[in-house]
Amino acid sequence: MAVLVIADRDGDTVRDTTHKTVTAALKLSGDVDILVIGQGSKAAAEAAAKIAGVRKVLLAESGALSHQLAEAVTATVVGLAGSYDAVLSPATTDGKNFMPRIAASLDVAPISDVIEVVSNDTFVRPIYAGNALETVQSSDGKKVITVRPTSFDAAGEGGAAPVETIAGADGGKAAFVSEEMVKSDRPELGAAKIVVSGGRAMGSAEEFQAVMDPLADRLGAAVGASRAAVDAGYAPNDYQVGQTGKVVAPALYIAIGISGAIQHLAGMKDSKVIVAINKDADAPIFQVADYGIVGDYKTVVPELMKALG
Amino acid sequence: MKVLVPVKRVIDYNVKARVKADQTGVDLANVKMSMNPFDEIAVEEAVRMKEGKEHHAAGTATEIVVVSIGVTQAQETIRTALAMGADRGLLIQSDADLEPLAVAKLLKAVVDEEKPDLVLLGKQSIDGDNNAVGQMLAALLDWPQATFAGKIVIGGGKATVTREVDGGLQTLAAALPAVVSVDLRLNTPRYASLPNIMKAKKKEIAVKAVADYGVDTAPRLTVKKVTAPPTRSAGIKVADAAELVSKLKTSGVL
Numbered sequence: 001m002a003v004l005v006i007a008d009r010d011g012d013t014v015r016d017t018t019h020k021t022v023t024a025a026l027k028l029s030g031d032v033d034i035l036v037i038g039q040g041s042k043a044a045a046e047a048a049a050k051i052a053g054v055r056k057v058l059l060a061e062s063g064a065l066s067h068q069l070a071e072a073v074t075a076t077v078v079g080l081a082g083s084y085d086a087v088l089s090p091a092t093t094d095g096k097n098f099m100p101r102i103a104a105s106l107d108v109a110p111i112s113d114v115i116e117v118v119s120n121d122t123f124v125r126p127i128y129a130g131n132a133l134e135t136v137q138s139s140d141g142k143k144v145i146t147v148r149p150t151s152f153d154a155a156g157e158g159g160a161a162p163v164e165t166i167a168g169a170d171g172g173k174a175a176f177v178s179e180e181m182v183k184s185d186r187p188e189l190g191a192a193k194i195v196v197s198g199g200r201a202m203g204s205a206e207e208f209q210a211v212m213d214p215l216a217d218r219l220g221a222a223v224g225a226s227r228a229a230v231d232a233g234y235a236p237n238d239y240q241v242g243q244t245g246k247v248v249a250p251a252l253y254i255a256i257g258i259s260g261a262i263q264h265l266a267g268m269k270d271s272k273v274i275v276a277i278n279k280d281a282d283a284p285i286f287q288v289a290d291y292g293i294v295g296d297y298k299t300v301v302p303e304l305m306k307a308l309g
Numbered sequence: 310m311k312v313l314v315p316v317k318r319v320i321d322y323n324v325k326a327r328v329k330a331d332q333t334g335v336d337l338a339n340v341k342m343s344m345n346p347f348d349e350i351a352v353e354e355a356v357r358m359k360e361g362k363e364h365h366a367a368g369t370a371t372e373i374v375v376v377s378i379g380v381t382q383a384q385e386t387i388r389t390a391l392a393m394g395a396d397r398g399l400l401i402q403s404d405a406d407l408e409p410l411a412v413a414k415l416l417k418a419v420v421d422e423e424k425p426d427l428v429l430l431g432k433q434s435i436d437g438d439n440n441a442v443g444q445m446l447a448a449l450l451d452w453p454q455a456t457f458a459g460k461i462v463i464g465g466g467k468a469t470v471t472r473e474v475d476g477g478l479q480t481l482a483a484a485l486p487a488v489v490s491v492d493l494r495l496n497t498p499r500y501a502s503l504p505n506i507m508k509a510k511k512k513e514i515a516v517k518a519v520a521d522y523g524v525d526t527a528p529r530l531t532v533k534k535v536t537a538p539p540t541r542s543a544g545i546k547v548a549d550a551a552e553l554v555s556k557l558k559t560s561g562v563l
Contacts, residue, residue: 071453093473101447104449109409110410126538127335127436127437128435128438134532136533172453173487176479244435262323270538289543290544293548293549307550
């Protein structure tokens with residue numbers, strides 16, 4: 001059994017989501033190859049070759065692959081799939097975009113967002129935004145799997161796999177127009193080690209910013225929000241943590257003025273340590289919080305800033 | 310432009326899913342069901358395309374067909390979409406919980422019949438959380454795909470779609486016909502007005518069976534068990550921010 005891991009490329013290197021996916025792949029097979037996709041990816045391929053336990057790295061370059069467009073990625077991977085029993089990718093927005101397309105092209109049922117590899121054909125994945133865990137066994141000859149990176153440790157460095165250049169597919173009927181990446185000193189919500197989230201208690205967009213931004217900057221945290229705060233217009237929609245927003249699992253999650261509606265809890269309850277600050281002692285958020293402070297955020301947050309020094 | 314919007318009936322997003330004691334699945338008995346929130350956004354966008362709201366020219370969409378695959382009661386979900394402004398509905402009745410691959414194959418058969426220019430659907434359903442049907446349908450049709458849309462502009466024979474991706478936004482131009490899956494930021498769906506709810510009662514919903522389409526919907530995955538995630542227990546209340554910071558430092562997260 002051989003496994004192909006599609007790398008999450010970041011300029012001249014690969015993100016640690018790739019290392020984590022390699023860990024999942026090594027549970028399936030000792031023969032793990034990595035595919036690095038995109039024009040000008042030679043340095044990233046060399047970085048991937050250093051991941052411990054990797055057999056070889058395949059480098060596919062073409063203009064159409066520069067932006068990981070699903071049509072070109074699918075054509076490239078389907079051409080390689082004959083040599084592999086499983087294809088894995090981290091469950092990033094890129095992976096979520098092209099993996100189901102690859103699966104359908106191979107007439108395979110994809111397995112999304114795997115959090116545990118039970119055996120060669122059996123996997124655990126969250127459903128209902130993590131309110132239930134489903135163990136599924138696949139009868140497909142080939143497996144197409146996305147892996148939730150936060151559920152696996154990163155494979156180490158120290159490998160020296162050979163890099164082989166292969167043909168990259170041409171473009172399909174969709175063309176790249178532009179991209180606009182957020183230039184923020186703050187980490188990305190989905191990948192942040194600390195997340196501070198605000199709720200409707202803030203009362204206005206100005207207050208939300210005035211309270212949350214300095215605290216986030218002090219902690220090097222990403223800012224999140226409850227759906228109630230987003231619906232009220234206090235925070236932009238891409239801040240939303242919850243069943244209909246982003247599912248996060250940081251080392252520390254600080255919920256400020258958030259009551260803890262079911263749909264919010266679904267998006268953050270896998271965080272390692274949860275802190276809740278709320279003036280209502282009966283708020284459901286305290287039922288999942290490791291540390292709770294009953295009090296008005298207007299007094300508690302300034303005190304917290306002071307205590308952090 | 311004809312728009313096909315697939316919608317799914319799921320547990321209402323405000324209801325907590327509970328795992329059945331025998332670990333065979335999630336208990337759906339006597340639970341409030343609603344349209345999948347992402348699908349609601351897709352219906353809203355299609356209706357705006359028809360009405361010429363926001364940046365859409367009036368008549369961008371000329372006909373909106375809503376399709377659902379599921380139990381008889383999924384007609385209520387279709388009816389909700391009709392009340393929002395869709396033109397007609399199609400229910401493919403199935404008591405089995407079909408996998409995304411089977412759903413994509415059925416939708417391909419519907420597309421072959423209906424010949425829409427655009428398939429607009431939610432990026433994922435909030436029950437199975439697979440995030441797969443749109444991409445799979447695009448593959449089976451050999452159409453371009455634009456997933457996680459935060460903005461859609463139709464013109465010049467293409468859909469120019471701004472996608473919500475990790476770390477920012479990416480804009481693609483997909484030649485029509487295309488499959489576009491929608492994300493949260495695209496719009497805020499309307500509540501149907503009473504007159505529109507009344508009008509929707511007169512709109513047509515065709516009912517078909519899975520067998521009518523002659524596609525292979527056999528499951529590829531066997532659900533071995535469905536369990537509740539490890540529960541969190543409530544921790545401790547601390548007196549003030551100083552105590553909190555010292556606890557967080559002790560536990561190593563700060």
